[in-house]
Amino acid sequence: MSYPEMLSPAGSRVFTLGNVAIARASLEYGVGVAAGYPGTPSSEIIEALGYAARKLGYPYVEWSVNEKVAFEVAYGAAMAGVPSIVTMKHVGLNVAADPLFSSAYTGVESSLLVVSADDPSMWSSQNEQDNRIYGLHAYVPVFEPAGAQEVREATLEALRFSEEHKHPVILRTVTRVSHTRALYTFGELRGPRMEGRFQRDPSRWALVPAHARRRREELVKKWELFSHHLSSSALNAAEGPEGSELLVVGAGIGFRYAREALSRLGLLGKVRLLKLTTTVPLPRELIASELERKEKVFVVEEGEPVVEDQLKLLSFDLGMRPLIMGKRSGHVKLTGELRLDAVAEGIASALGLSSLPREVRKPSLSPPPRPPTLCPGCPYRGVFYSLRKVASKMKLKLIYSGDIGCYSLGINPPLSSQDIIVEMGGSLGVGAGLTRAVKDAVVVATIGDSTFYHAGMPGLVNAAFNGAPMLVLVLDNGTTAMTGHQPNPATGHNLRGEARRIPIEEIARAAGASSVRVVNSFEMEELDKVVAEALTDARGGKLSVLVARGACILEAVAEARESKIQRPLYYVEQDRCRACTICYNLFACPAILSSQDGKAKIDPSLCTGCGVCVDVCPFDAILPRGEVEESWRRLLSGG
Amino acid sequence: MDSLNVVVAGVGGQGVLTLAKVIGEAAIASGRGALVAETHGLSQRGGSVVVHVRIGEVEAPLVPEGEGDLLISTELLEALRYASFLRREGEVVSDALVLKPYGFKGDLKAYQLAEELRRLGLRVHLVNAAGMAEPLGDVRAANMILLGYSVARTALGEFLDAREVEGVIGRGRGAEVNLKAFRLGLSMRAEG
Numbered sequence: 060m061s062y063p064e065m066l067s068p069a070g071s072r073v074f075t076l077g078n079v080a081i082a083r084a085s086l087e088y089g090v091g092v093a094a095g096y097p098g099t100p101s102s103e104i105i106e107a108l109g110y111a112a113r114k115l116g117y118p119y120v121e122w123s124v125n126e127k128v129a130f131e132v133a134y135g136a137a138m139a140g141v142p143s144i145v146t147m148k149h150v151g152l153n154v155a156a157d158p159l160f161s162s163a164y165t166g167v168e169s170s171l172l173v174v175s176a177d178d179p180s181m182w183s184s185q186n187e188q189d190n191r192i193y194g195l196h197a198y199v200p201v202f203e204p205a206g207a208q209e210v211r212e213a214t215l216e217a218l219r220f221s222e223e224h225k226h227p228v229i230l231r232t233v234t235r236v237s238h239t240r241a242l243y244t245f246g247e248l249r250g251p252r253m254e255g256r257f258q259r260d261p262s263r264w265a266l267v268p269a270h271a272r273r274r275r276e277e278l279v280k281k282w283e284l285f286s287h288h289l290s291s292s293a294l295n296a297a298e299g300p301e302g303s304e305l306l307v308v309g310a311g312i313g314f315r316y317a318r319e320a321l322s323r324l325g326l327l328g329k330v331r332l333l334k335l336t337t338t339v340p341l342p343r344e345l346i347a348s349e350l351e352r353k354e355k356v357f358v359v360e361e362g363e364p365v366v367e368d369q370l371k372l373l374s375f376d377l378g379m380r381p382l383i384m385g386k387r388s389g390h391v392k393l394t395g396e397l398r399l400d401a402v403a404e405g406i407a408s409a410l411g412l413s414s415l416p417r418e419v420r421k422p423s424l425s426p427p428p429r430p431p432t433l434c435p436g437c438p439y440r441g442v443f444y445s446l447r448k449v450a451s452k453m454k455l456k457l458i459y460s461g462d463i464g465c466y467s468l469g470i471n472p473p474l475s476s477q478d479i480i481v482e483m484g485g486s487l488g489v490g491a492g493l494t495r496a497v498k499d500a501v502v503v504a505t506i507g508d509s510t511f512y513h514a515g516m517p518g519l520v521n522a523a524f525n526g527a528p529m530l531v532l533v534l535d536n537g538t539t540a541m542t543g544h545q546p547n548p549a550t551g552h553n554l555r556g557e558a559r560r561i562p563i564e565e566i567a568r569a570a571g572a573s574s575v576r577v578v579n580s581f582e583m584e585e586l587d588k589v590v591a592e593a594l595t596d597a598r599g600g601k602l603s604v605l606v607a608r609g610a611c612i613l614e615a616v617a618e619a620r621e622s623k624i625q626r627p628l629y630y631v632e633q634d635r636c637r638a639c640t641i642c643y644n645l646f647a648c649p650a651i652l653s654s655q656d657g658k659a660k661i662d663p664s665l666c667t668g669c670g671v672c673v674d675v676c677p678f679d680a681i682l683p684r685g686e687v688e689e690s691w692r693r694l695l696s697g698g
Numbered sequence: 699m700d701s702l703n704v705v706v707a708g709v710g711g712q713g714v715l716t717l718a719k720v721i722g723e724a725a726i727a728s729g730r731g732a733l734v735a736e737t738h739g740l741s742q743r744g745g746s747v748v749v750h751v752r753i754g755e756v757e758a759p760l761v762p763e764g765e766g767d768l769l770i771s772t773e774l775l776e777a778l779r780y781a782s783f784l785r786r787e788g789e790v791v792s793d794a795l796v797l798k799p800y801g802f803k804g805d806l807k808a809y810q811l812a813e814e815l816r817r818l819g820l821r822v823h824l825v826n827a828a829g830m831a832e833p834l835g836d837v838r839a840a841n842m843i844l845l846g847y848s849v850a851r852t853a854l855g856e857f858l859d860a861r862e863v864e865g866v867i868g869r870g871r872g873a874e875v876n877l878k879a880f881r882l883g884l885s886m887r888a889e890g
């Protein structure tokens with residue numbers, strides 16, 4: 060992806076994604092180091108900074124192998140006085156939680172901005188966690204832009220606050236901030252601050268208990284101070300009559316919904332509305348003065364009632380007793396993302412007003428669901444197909460301990476090869492646990508390359524160390540496909556284009572797996588043979604590792620186009636097809652369709668030329684048109 | 699009317715994100731405010747995709763159900779899926795194309811789906827955009843035909859200046875084909 064707007068001159072008016080505005084603001088501020096691990100909806104921040112770095116030669120940008128390491132890279136640089144940023148999706152902060160807590164104890168010497176992109180409604184996530192709670196827990200202030208519209212200012216302010224107080228700050232976005240396009244006026248690029256100096260001071264940087272105890276005392280004091288300073292932040296602003304009995308608090312993007320809802324209800328300008336961008340800790344003096352004489356408070360926020368609960372505590376301490384409503388009172392739903400109509404309805408019902416007339420008409424005919432599927436030509440389809448076929452031939456019952464990546468899409472029938480999906484890297488640990496409990500099945504832990512380096516490696520070492528008998532199937536497509544094809548140690552190069560490859564099979568051997576095999580995901584005959592051997596080992600009580608390697612077809616097709624490599628097209632020889640339905644019903648390639656008579660046909664607009672179906676057909680009815688170029692085979696093999 | 703709620707829908711890979719982005723940029727170039735709320739990630743890989751585009755001085759990024767003015771869809775089943783976003787008499791501009799989801803064995807014809815949309819009290823425009831885009835050299839340019847049609851035949855035209863749309867398309871990828879497609883859509887006559 061290219062992000063030319065990263066280089067636009069100061070004063071440019073640019074319509075772009077919230078994430079790109081975060082990247083641009085960091086560049087304007089002079090961030091020297093940026094690190095991250097991909098995850099929707101956060102990934103474009105590092106991508107855009109990486110684009111800028113390739114053009115400008117600064118800042119230093121990397122895709123790290125996981126969020127914890129990414130955090131530490133930014134943290135280390137900030138210890139030495141270089142302003143730094145680390146980005147991740149919400150669940151990534153679970154992985155990086157350990158250094159997050161320590162960073163509050165030590166503080167930093169420059170900015171350390173931790174961008175957490177939360178995903179209410181779970182558009183592409185396994186949970187709905189609200190990372191503002193990490194801020195409360197770890198004593199790290201949270202800035203929450205009031206919609207995509209405010210992302211640039213909030214990023215700059217958060218960087219400034221972090222540097223001024225030498226303390227990490229979380230910038231919390233949600234999907235509708237990160238992935239919303241809005242209009243921005245860009246500022247000047249101040250040039251990066253790339254060089255720092257590390258001041259040796261073990262009493263600060265080395266958190267042995269004696270030091271940590273002192274730092275904790277200071278941390279608690281700092282927290283009071285933050286609350287005081289944030290009370291005068293220009294990001295928080297109130298409008299409407301001070302004397303109003305009602306205060307509506309719009310936290311982060313909640314402000315946008317609150318303001319538009321009030322305007323629909325005819326209440327804008329008639330009640331007090333507070334835009335709160337610094338949501339953790341609550342700015343004490345500001346809140347105290349806003350609560351003055353209020354009878355009712357209504358809070359609109361995305362996620363858990365973090366502001367609502369803090370408000371209740373604070374008003375209690377202040378001896379004020381307004382009725383505080385929002386999510387706890389049931390006026391706004393606790394689950395899912397905010398909706399304008401629901402917010403307006405919530406405010407109306409809290410005030411005893413009749414809600415706005417609304418008419419939603421649903422069609423009586425509901426369209427069949429259209430879940431995402433493995434692409435035609437995806438290297439995983441043949442591997443899953445082979446696994447099912449071979450296991451059934453060997454009369455083995457398999458438990459598929461799955462993981463998070465494109466291969467999660469193998470959950471759908473007919474491949475049905477993901478029984479468990481919990482968190483990144485979970486396939487190995489959970490798989491090992493299953494082997495202790497289940498004796499009548501063979502456990503297959505399936506994991507992708509990026510996920511393997513991310514958190515799979517400790518699981519593998521543990522399985523080897525403790526001797527877990529299972530098949531570890533590493534699906535190596537040489538990229539982090541699900542999140543938009545970011546490079547990882549299997550890709551062959553890093554974000555900066557430096558050639559690096561750290562082969563999974565070598566790691567597995569070094570870890571002490573009992574058997575390690577590598578197979579080409581696009582060669583079905585070979586695949587069947589090697590899968591059978593690997594399963595035999597696992598059944599025999601060994602830790603058996605199989606690396607199935609084959610390029611993500613989207614990448615292969617793009618590369619073929621670029622290097623002018625001819626892709627073959629396949630067709631079904633109608634005389635040979637016996638309408639057995641295997642290719643379209645069991646192998647289930649979306650490019651293979653059935654004709655009226657049950658015979659197969661290939662849609663040339665969907666066929667990618669992977670050729671796997673040739674070996675899937677028992678009657679040799681699928682054939683390439685013309686020769687299959689060796690260069691195309693090599694591209695597919697991902698070698 | 700000082701704001702317009704547009705929902706853009708289709709199947710992953712059909713250029714839905716691009717279509718929505720062009721509308722947003724063209725709205726800005728036409729002197730309007732705009733917010734475009736995308737969903738990435740799992741919505742691709744051939745899945746259903748929806749983008750909310752709000753034009754005018756709006757605050758919140760999402761179009762509430764029952765309040766959309768216009769739905770542009772590159773596929774007819776997806777038009778039906780998001781039809782509840784439209785208000786009564788809202789307009790649907792959809793490709794007449796029906797792409798059956800993988801594994802769906804039933805039969806759904808374009809006219810049935812269009813009939814269903816009309817039953818909801820919507821004004822339905824079916825455009826054979828994919829069919830018209832093919833001779834231009836890229837079926838994916840169907841999205842620009844639908845955009846041209848919408849600018850010419852729906853309230854979108856009151857918010858977007860066609861020349862500004864052309865300017866935005868001209869700066870993007872595949873400009874030549876996309877401009878042709880957009881102009882083709884602009885010049886289409888409303889069908890009955």
Ligand SMILES: Cc1ncc(C[n+]2csc(CCOP(=O)(O)OP(=O)(O)O)c2C)c(N)n1
Pocket residue numbers: 096097098099148150151154463464465466483506507508509510511536538539540541542
């Ligand atoms: C802790 C955490 N970080 C990031 C993500 C986002 N995420 C989902 S899948 C994925 C990567 C998958 O890459 P890989 O394992 O190579 O599989 P592929 O998608 O290429 O099949 C990532 C980073 C996540 N779900 N959890």
Ligand code: SF4
Pocket residue numbers: 432433434436437438439465466536540541611612613743
């Ligand atoms: S993007 Fe690549 S890895 Fe993901 S489903 Fe498609 S081919 Fe498979």
